[in-house]
Structures are given as structure tokens and as C-alpha cells.
Amino acid sequence: MTATSGGAGSPHLHQPASVALVMRQVLMAIIPMLVVMFYCYGPGVILQWLWALLVAHACEALLLRWRGLPLQPHLSDGSAAVTATIFALAMPPWAPWWLTVMGLVFALALVKHAYGGLGHNLFNPAMAGYVFLLLCFPVAMKAWAPIDAGHTAPGWIESLIRFVGGAPSPVDGYSGATVLEYTRTQLRAMKMMSEIGSQPIYGLLGDRNAQWVNVAAFVGGLWLLRIGVIRWQIPAALLSALFIIATVFHLADGDRYAPPLLHLFSGATMLGAFFVATDPVSAPGTQRGRLLFGIAVGLLIYLIRTFGNYPDGVAFAVLIMNGAAPFIERHTQPRILGARS
Amino acid sequence: MTLPQHAWGGGVRVPRHKNLSNTGASRVPPLPARLIYPLRSHIGTAARPIIKPGDRVLRGQCLAQPDTYVSQALHAATSGVVRDIGDFPVAPGDITATCIVIEVDGEGRSVDPWPPLSADADGDAIQRRLVEAGVIGMGGAGFPSHVKVREGLTRTVQTLIINGVECEPYITCDDRLMREHATGIVAGARWLKRAVNAGECFIAVEEDMPEALAALQSHAGEDVTVGSVPAIYPAGGEKQLIKMLTGREVPSKGLPIQAGVLMHNVATAQAVYQAVVEGRPLMSRYVTVTGSVQQPGNWQALLGTPVSHLLQQSGWGGYGKQQVIMGGPMMGMALSHLEVPVTKVTNCLLVQEAARVSMMSMPCIRCGECLRVCPVQLNARALYEYARAGDLDAAQDLHLFDCIECGACAYVCPSHIPLVSYYRQAKAGIAATERRQQTAAENRRRYERHEQRLAADQTAPETAESASPAGTMDKEAMRAEITAAVERVRAKRAANEPPDPTNGGESGAA
Numbered sequence: 001m002t003a004t005s006g007g008a009g010s011p012h013l014h015q016p017a018s019v020a021l022v023m024r025q026v027l028m029a030i031i032p033m034l035v036v037m038f039y040c041y042g043p044g045v046i047l048q049w050l051w052a053l054l055v056a057h058a059c060e061a062l063l064l065r066w067r068g069l070p071l072q073p074h075l076s077d078g079s080a081a082v083t084a085t086i087f088a089l090a091m092p093p094w095a096p097w098w099l100t101v102m103g104l105v106f107a108l109a110l111v112k113h114a115y116g117g118l119g120h121n122l123f124n125p126a127m128a129g130y131v132f133l134l135l136c137f138p139v140a141m142k143a144w145a146p147i148d149a150g151h152t153a154p155g156w157i158e159s160l161i162r163f164v165g166g167a168p169s170p171v172d173g174y175s176g177a178t179v180l181e182y183t184r185t186q187l188r189a190m191k192m193m194s195e196i197g198s199q200p201i202y203g204l205l206g207d208r209n210a211q212w213v214n215v216a217a218f219v220g221g222l223w224l225l226r227i228g229v230i231r232w233q234i235p236a237a238l239l240s241a242l243f244i245i246a247t248v249f250h251l252a253d254g255d256r257y258a259p260p261l262l263h264l265f266s267g268a269t270m271l272g273a274f275f276v277a278t279d280p281v282s283a284p285g286t287q288r289g290r291l292l293f294g295i296a297v298g299l300l301i302y303l304i305r306t307f308g309n310y311p312d313g314v315a316f317a318v319l320i321m322n323g324a325a326p327f328i329e330r331h332t333q334p335r336i337l338g339a340r341s
Numbered sequence: 342m343t344l345p346q347h348a349w350g351g352g353v354r355v356p357r358h359k360n361l362s363n364t365g366a367s368r369v370p371p372l373p374a375r376l377i378y379p380l381r382s383h384i385g386t387a388a389r390p391i392i393k394p395g396d397r398v399l400r401g402q403c404l405a406q407p408d409t410y411v412s413q414a415l416h417a418a419t420s421g422v423v424r425d426i427g428d429f430p431v432a433p434g435d436i437t438a439t440c441i442v443i444e445v446d447g448e449g450r451s452v453d454p455w456p457p458l459s460a461d462a463d464g465d466a467i468q469r470r471l472v473e474a475g476v477i478g479m480g481g482a483g484f485p486s487h488v489k490v491r492e493g494l495t496r497t498v499q500t501l502i503i504n505g506v507e508c509e510p511y512i513t514c515d516d517r518l519m520r521e522h523a524t525g526i527v528a529g530a531r532w533l534k535r536a537v538n539a540g541e542c543f544i545a546v547e548e549d550m551p552e553a554l555a556a557l558q559s560h561a562g563e564d565v566t567v568g569s570v571p572a573i574y575p576a577g578g579e580k581q582l583i584k585m586l587t588g589r590e591v592p593s594k595g596l597p598i599q600a601g602v603l604m605h606n607v608a609t610a611q612a613v614y615q616a617v618v619e620g621r622p623l624m625s626r627y628v629t630v631t632g633s634v635q636q637p638g639n640w641q642a643l644l645g646t647p648v649s650h651l652l653q654q655s656g657w658g659g660y661g662k663q664q665v666i667m668g669g670p671m672m673g674m675a676l677s678h679l680e681v682p683v684t685k686v687t688n689c690l691l692v693q694e695a696a697r698v699s700m701m702s703m704p705c706i707r708c709g710e711c712l713r714v715c716p717v718q719l720n721a722r723a724l725y726e727y728a729r730a731g732d733l734d735a736a737q738d739l740h741l742f743d744c745i746e747c748g749a750c751a752y753v754c755p756s757h758i759p760l761v762s763y764y765r766q767a768k769a770g771i772a773a774t775e776r777r778q779q780t781a782a783e784n785r786r787r788y789e790r791h792e793q794r795l796a797a798d799q800t801a802p803e804t805a806e807s808a809s810p811a812g813t814m815d816k817e818a819m820r821a822e823i824t825a826a827v828e829r830v831r832a833k834r835a836a837n838e839p840p841d842p843t844n845g846g847e848s849g850a851a
Contacts, residue, residue, distance in 0.1 A: 009762035011748030012693065013355065013510060013670035017755040019703045077703060119704040119756075231713070285709030285722055334718040336740050337349065337580055338593040 019118075023078025025229050029220035030085055030275065036216040037089065040209040044093030044159040049085060051097060051163070055104045056084035063113045079118050083107060086126040086275055090268060090315070091133075092141060094154075096165040099140055103129035123322045124282045127315040134315070179207035180267045181311035183258050192255040206265035214270040221274025230278040233287055237294025238273045238301075239264060245302045263302065272301070272314035282322040289325075289332035297321050344543055344568030347588040349581045352573035353714040353749045355510050355671070357549065362631040363513035367521060367639040370654045372449075375424065376645030378404060378415050378441040379431045382684035383483035385411030390441055396423045400451035401622060404441050407472065413485050413685075414475035416622040417443055418643035420450040432648075432667045432681040433674035440682070443645065454620030464494045467536040467617060474616030475623050475685075480504060480577075480606030481668070483686040486613065489605065492598045493537025499601035500587050501539035503530045503610050505546040505553060506570055506577030509669030512689040514627035515607050517639040519546065519553035522611050527560035527567075529610035532617050534564065537603060543586050544607070547572045574671065575747040579604055581716050593743050628683055630655040632692040633663055642683045648690060649679040657692055666691040671748040703756040711750035711760065717743050721750040725760050728767035733774070736767050744768075 037045040060080040064071055087104060107129030112121045134141050154162075179201050186196045196202075205211040224230045246260035263269065268276075277283060277297050284293050297317045304313025381387035388405035392398060398417040405415040425442040455473070458466055471487040478484045493501075503526065507515040519526060527544070534542040544561070546553050548569040561567040570576050570585055580591045582604065589600040597604055605613075612623045624644055628651060631637040635656030642651055652665065659679075666673040667681075669689055711721035720739055727736040744764050751760040 009759050009765065010668075010673055010746070011671040011752050011761065012664075012666055012673065012675065012691075013748075013752060014757065015353075015355075015753055017753065018757065019706055019755050022706070022708070022755050073701065073703065079706075117704065119706045231709075280708040281706055285707055285712050286720070287713070290709075329720075333720055334350065336593065336719055336743055337584065337717045338590045338595065338743065339740070340592070 019077045022229055023082050026082050029224045032216040032220050036212045041093040042154050043156045047159055047163050048091050049088040052084040052088035052100050055101050056080045059105055059108045083126045087129055090130045094162040097163055099133055103133045106132045119281055123319055124279045127318050131315045184311050206262045211265040214265040217270035233290035234278045234294040235273040237291045238277055238298040241295040241298030242302055267312035268314040277318050284325045284329035286329050286332040289328045292328055293321055345586055347585055349584040350718045351714050351716040355574045358511045359513050362629050362637040363516050365638050367517045367641050369641050372445050373646050373650040376443045377682035378645050380405055380439045383413045383477045388412055388415050390426055392423050394423050402452050411488055413477050416624055418624040419445055420448050421445045430678040430681050457618045457620055464536040470616050476612045476616055477685050479608035479685055481686055489603050490536050493603050496598050498537045498539040498603050501534050501542040502604040503544040503607055504604055505607040508574045508577035509671050511631050511691050512629050512669045514629045514639055514688050516550055516553050518627045519607055520556050523556035523560050525611045525614040526607050529614035530565055532613055545570050575716055629689040634692050646683045647680050662695045663692050664695045702758045705756050710753040714749040714753050725763050728763040733771050
């Protein structure tokens with residue numbers, strides 16, 4: 001069954017939206033986050049990002065060729081760029097180059113194109129690629145921020161050396177735990193929140209560095225909401241659920257459970273809430289479905305962070321719920337106008 | 342008094358483009374050389390011509406009459422000679438249909454108007470007048486108005502809605518009509534309200550039609566409430582407007598009367614007024630000609646006027662790679678032939694650039710915007726997937742036939758997928774399957790009867806013997822009955838006649 005585009009059938013009017021425009025707007029909304037990360041973690045962030053863009057487009061072009069699809073318009077739809085960017089933001093800034101290659105090839109070849117390409121993937125490709133690396137190369141994936149305020153981020157030369165694998169990682173002082181991991185380790189060592197909360201790694205809201213990254217993601221996300229690229233249901237449900245469950249535990253035992261703001265403004269919370277969980281391809285499309293999906297992701301993030309084996313649970317929580325999205329959508333269909341209730 | 346506002350889900354704000362055509366007064370175009378009347382431009386069966394080629398006809402003279410209940414009459418809009426009754430292109434698409442063609446003589450001679458109905462005329466009288474005047478729904482569907490009035494006579498009408506919510510972009514014919522003929526519209530609404538004994542009557546316009554609203558309000562009163570609704574497309578959709586104004590929903594696959602509502606377009610109300618009070622049949626309507634033409638605006642076009650005539654009058658030379666859309670940009674049809682006539686449902690001619698090749702569709706990214714804007718709350722995306730995969734049963738389970746083809750989903754689709762075309766094809770596919778199944782069932786029945794007859798013929802010799810005496814007996818009994826009846830009549834006649842001694846003996850003997 002085919003249908004002619006545009007000319008023959010109504011409507012003959014179209015709003016100025018396109019897949020490429022949507023993807024461009026998402027990329028623009030990420031820019032504040034990229035800038036803050038560059039400021040906090042140094043040029044490694046930019047290196048990772050540019051490398052990811054290059055790898056993703058090369059990989060996408062190759063896959064399109066193999067599938068016999070035209071490069072134009074598919075390569076320029078911006079979807080590979082969005083996947084690459086979100087993936088790069090999730091990666092530790094001092095990860096070696098081959099990690100990115102492995103992660104993105106997995107994301108684009110197996111998670112995206114093997115399932116039918118744009119619009120057909122069950123899981124979010126960037127998160128799937130990230131989790132793949134986290135499971136297979138846990139040590140290399142810890143090449144994160146300096147743990148105390150005494151160190152400044154490394155410069156271009158040093159970042160480049162680490163990027164090509166010239167320095168073994170991790171190295172004390174430069175790479176180490178994020179605040180989520182630090183908190184988790186300390187709490188499990190029977191320390192109390194009131195003891196560790198005064199460490200310099202903590203900032204006003206969460207992680208000393210990651211809090212500003214989260215604020216930037218939040219601002220970019222609000223802009224996406226405003227221009228209608230994403231809708232409010234998933235971020236609102238996710239953040240509310242995370243906030244509420246964290247508050248409940250924290251109020252019940254403030255010394256054993258981290259405060260809710262720490263959860264909201266650390267790790268990948270805001271990136272996940274506005275840029276990952278809202279990925280339309282792998283989330284439900286119904287409004288009630290999106291609320292349920294967001295609530296479930298928010299709760300899972302908390303549970304994995306607090307009781308699981310990984311310091312941050314965003315990627316896992318999103319992937320788990322991606323698998324449930326078709327089911328949720330099927331069972332949250334709205335009542336149609338005029339249907340018997 | 343303001344109108345009730347109950348929200349309906351979905352809808353989308355679309356650019357209006359109304360100022361292009363609604364700022365100037367409507368104009369009367371010069372007479373075209375000929376007028377073309379399709380016998381069927383409404384819902385129902387075709388009208389039957391009652392004139393023949395060569396006949397001279399006058400303005401207002403009936404050309405074709407309805408043969409069935411759901412049909413309409415056609416009237417000449419000016420005087421002339423019937424040139425032809427044959428197949429001509431009509432909108433939409435490439436189809437041709439039987440039309441009456443009248444060559445205009447330019448004399449404008451007219452038949453006498455009917456006398457106005459008396460103020461106490463009942464619903465039946467009003468209904469008869471609407472049949473006579475050929476009034477049908479002028480909002481787009483073209484449903485004969487008398488059928489709706491009849492529905493209202495037999496069932497309770499809580500709410501009568503006169504729909505002036507012209508929600509499609511570019512179209513302003515109802516807007517201009519309301520500004521220029523508010524008297525007739527409100528009077529027509531009152532006649533309709535009385536005809537069906539409606540509990541309340543609402544006239545609704547869109548919030549950005551302040552002039553039309555003011556014009557109508559100056560004629561409204563206790564019995565007719567005029568107000569506006571938010572300009573969210575498709576606010577003027579029948580089911581959406583009913584939900585908005587009454588909070589009630591028309592059942593899926595049902596009619597408005599099942600929600601206690603009758604709805605008529607404002608132009609229909611005006612036509613009712615003309616038929617009932619001015620004694621004139623429906624012969625002209627307002628048509629918006631807009632888009633890439635030199636003088637966009639509204640025309641008081643005679644029914645049957647070729648589209649090309651109105652386009653020429655609006656200063657369009659037919660240049661470039663443009664297309665002419667009959668109807669609005671959201672639901673209208675691109676014309677492939679410009680000699681098609683204006684009919685009772687033609688509201689707009691929109692000239693715009695033909696769709697660009699770059700509007701190629703991309704894969705669905707499941708953004709869900711189509712679900713959000715669907716005014717029926719359908720899962721437009723799943724419907725598209727099923728329609729594309731040819732899984733028509735699944736599409737039907739997702740209420741494909743509740744789709745009103747408003748085009749809101751395709752309007753917002755970032756992948757530029759022609760969603761409505763997929764839905765139309767799926768609907769057509771299901772209809773074709775049902776027709777095939779009906780034909781198959783009929784053929785099967787016919788075959789079974791045939792088999793039964795064959796079987797009956799084989800056993801015929803035995804049954805023939807037993808049947809034939811019965812047959813003869815029947816014949817004899819019948820003959821006896823006829824004779825007896827003749828006798829009874831004769832006896833009766835004899836009894837009524839004055840006593841006659843000469844005949845008495847004969848009668849007695851008989």
C-alpha cells in the first residue's frame with residue numbers, strides 16, 4: 001500500500017517541522033550543558049564529543065549503504081548526531097578513543113539499524129551503547145572528575161594523551177568517583193550523611209561539578225518544552241517520582257539516605273529526564289503512558305542508585321522501561337470521542 | 342449570555358490566513374456563459390431531471406426533482422436554454438457525473454416566488470418547503486436538510502446548533518455571510534428551532550470573528566444564544582462542536598440526534614430563511630476565492646458557475662506550478678479540472694503552490710504529536726502502522742472509521758507522512774472487502790437456491806401427481822368464490838334499486 005506525498009491528498013498545509021529540525025533543536029538545547037561540562041571537566045569533553053560525532057556519522061553512512069538506503073536525506077536527518085552527542089555527554093571525559101568506537105558501533109548497528117533504523121529501535125541507542133560499555137569495561141568507564149576542589153581540570157595536551165590511550169587510567173587526583181558513587185561507598189561503609197555531606201565534593205545542590213551540568217540540562221530541557229519538541233509528561237513525572245521517593249527515604253532516615261536535591265542535581269538525572277527518557281522512539285506515545293513511564297523511570301533511578309550495584313541508574317532505568325513502553329502504550333489508549341465508556 | 346464551553350481533546354492551532362479574503366464585501370460576479378448542475382452533489386441519490394435539452398428555463402425553475410427521500414431538488418439560477426444532459430467532470434478528482442448544462446441567455450427572467458409560509462406553519466410544512474427549495478447542508482457534507490428536520494420531528498431535540506465556526510484556514514465565506522446576512526441567518530435559525538421544537542438554540546462562531554459575532558448578536562434574543570468558541574482546529578467539526586457546547590458526545594458511528602442535537606451550517610440557516618420567507622429555492626452561495634490570486638475575496642456565486650469563471654474574475658491567469666484546491670487547505674481536494682461547477686457545498690477555491698518535491702516523507706520517529714492533536718483521540722500512529730502493513734482488521738479495531746480526516750495529524754507530522762491518505766486507502770480497502778464479501782454471500786445464496794431447484798426438479802414426477810389435483814381443486818374453489826361474489830353484488834344492486842314489478846320476478850327466479 002502506498003500513498004502519494006503532499007500533492008494529491010489533503011492536508012495541503014503543513015507546519016514548518018521536520019525530523020532534521022527537531023534533531024537540530026535537541027542539539028541546540030544540549031549546547032549549554034556542553035559548555036558547562038567543558039568548563040568543569042576540561043577539553044576532554046569536547047574531544048569526546050567531536051570524536052563521537054565523527055564515528056557516529058561514519059558508522060551511520062556505512063550502515064545506510066549496506067541497507068541500500070540513500071545517504072541523503074537519511075544521514076542529514078540529525079538522528080546520528082543526537083545519539084552521538086548524548087552518548088558523548090554520558091562518557092567519562094578521559095575515556096580512550098576505542099571505547100567510543102565500540103559503544104557507538106553497538107548503539108547504531110545493533111540497537112538502531114538491526115531493528116529497522118530510525119523510528120524502529122526498541123531501546124534508546126545512546127543509553128544502550130553506554131550500558132554496553134559499562135558492563136564490559138567498568139574500570140575504563142570510571143575516568144571521571146577530580147574528587148576534591150584542589151585540582152583543576154587537565155588541559156588540551158593532557159586530555160589528548162589520555163584520549164589516545166597514552167596514560168593509564170585511572171590516575172589518582174584526576175579520575176575517580178562522582179558524588180553519587182562517593183556517597184554510596186561512604187554510606188555503605190556505615191558513615192552518616194551528616195558526616196560526609198561536608199566534603200568538598202558536595203556542592204549547593206548535588207555534585208560540586210555535576211550540579212551545574214544538571215542545571216544546564218534543566219535549562220535546555222525547559223527550552224525544548226517551550227518550543228514543543230518534548231512534552232511535559234515524562235520529565236515532570238520522572239523528576240517528581242524521584243524527588244518524592246528520595247524525600248520519603250531521607251525523611252525516614254536522614255543519615256542513611258541522601259537528600260532529594262542530591263538525586264535531582266547529580267549524575268545524569270536532568271540529561272535523562274529531558275533528553276533521554278523523552279526519546280519518542282523508545283517511549284510510549286500516549287499521555288497517560290508517558291506519565292506512567294516517567295514515574296517508573298524515576299523510581300527505578302532511585303532504587304538502582306540506592307540499593308543497586310551501580311552509582312547512577314539513569315541508563316538502566318530508561319532501558320528497562322524502554323522494553324515496557326509498547327506494553328504501556330497499548331494499555332493506556334485514551335477513550336475516543338463518542339466511544340461507550 | 343455566553344456559550345457553554347466543554348473541552349474536547351486534541352486539536353491544533355493553525356495559521357489562519359483569513360484576512361486575505363475577509364476584509365472586503367462580497368462581490369457578484371458577471372454571469373458565466375453556462376451553468377452546470379450535477380444531479381448528485383449531495384449525500385443521497387441523484388435527482389431526476391424534469392426538463393429536456395432545448396427547453397427554455399427561468400430563474401428559480403425546478404430542473405430536477407428528488408425521487409427518493411434522501412435526495413434534493415435542483416433549480417436554474419438564471420434564465421437560459423437547457424443545452425445538454427450528460428456526463429461532465431465534477432469535483433472532486435477525475436470523475437465525471439451526469440449534469441444538466443444550461444446556456445445562459447443573460448435576460449435573467451424569473452419565475453414567481455412561492456408565497457411565504459405563515460408564521461404558524463408547522464414542522465411538516467417547513468420540511469415540505471425545504472424539499473421543494475432543494476436546501477441541503479452547505480457546510481461541506483451536503484446532507485439534505487429536510488432529513489434532519491424530519492429527525493427532529495420524530496425525536497427530541499434538546500439543542501439546535503447553527504455552526505458558524507469556520508475553522509479551516511483561508512475560508513471566509515461563512516464569516517462574510519454572517520456579517521452581511523445576519524438577519525436571515527438568525528431568522529432561519531428561529532424557523533429551524535420552531536420546526537423541530539428545540540429546547541435551546543446556539544449560534545457559534547470562532548473567537549477571532551468579532552464582526553460576525555456582533556452582527557449576529559444584534560439579532561439574537563432570549564431564544565437564540567450567540568457566542569464564540571476557541572479557534573482551535575477543528576473546532577467546527579460536528580462532533581467537536583457538539584461536545585464543546587453541550588458536553589454530550591455523539592456515539593461512535595452515530596448521529597448527532599442521538600446526543601439530542603441537530604446541527605446546521607449558518608449558510609443553510611440563511612437558505613432556510615430564503616426558502617421559507619422569501620419563497621426562493623437555493624440558487625447561489627458565498628464562495629471564497631483566495632491564496633495566490635490577484636483579488637482574493639468572496640463571491641456570491643450562482644450554483645453551477647464553473648470554477649474557472651470565478652478564478653478569472655479574481656485575477657488568476659493560471660500561471661506557474663500552482664494547484665487549485667476546492668475546500669480548505671486541511672480537508673480540501675486538489676482539482677484536476679477547472680471546468681467543474683460550484684455546487685451547494687463548495688465553500689472555497691484556494692490557489693497555492695503545488696507541493697514541493699522536497700516534502701519527501703521520512704520514517705516515523707514516533708513523536709506522538711499525531712496522538713496529541715487528534716480531535717477524536719485516535720492512536721493515529723498505530724493506525725498508520727496498521728494501514729501501511731495492510732492489517733485492516735487491526736486498524737478497524739483502533740476505530741479507523743471514527744477518523745474524520747481533518748488532517749491535524751498530518752499537519753503536525755515532522756516526518757511529513759501523508760497520514761490521511763493512508764487512512765482513506767485503508768477505509769476504501771475495508772469497504773471493497775465488504776462489497777466483495779456481500780457479493781460472495783449473494784452468489785452463494787443464489788447457488789444454493791439453484792441447487793435446491795435442481796433437486797426439486799428431480800423429485801418432480803412424484804410431487805406433480807399429488808400437487809395437480811390440489812391445484813385443480815384450488816381453481817375450482819376460486820371459480821366458485823368468484824361466482825358467489827358476482828351473485829352478492831348483483832343481489833345488493835337489486836336491493837338498492839327501486840322496486841320494479843317487471844324485474845321482481847326475474848330477480849326472484851334468479
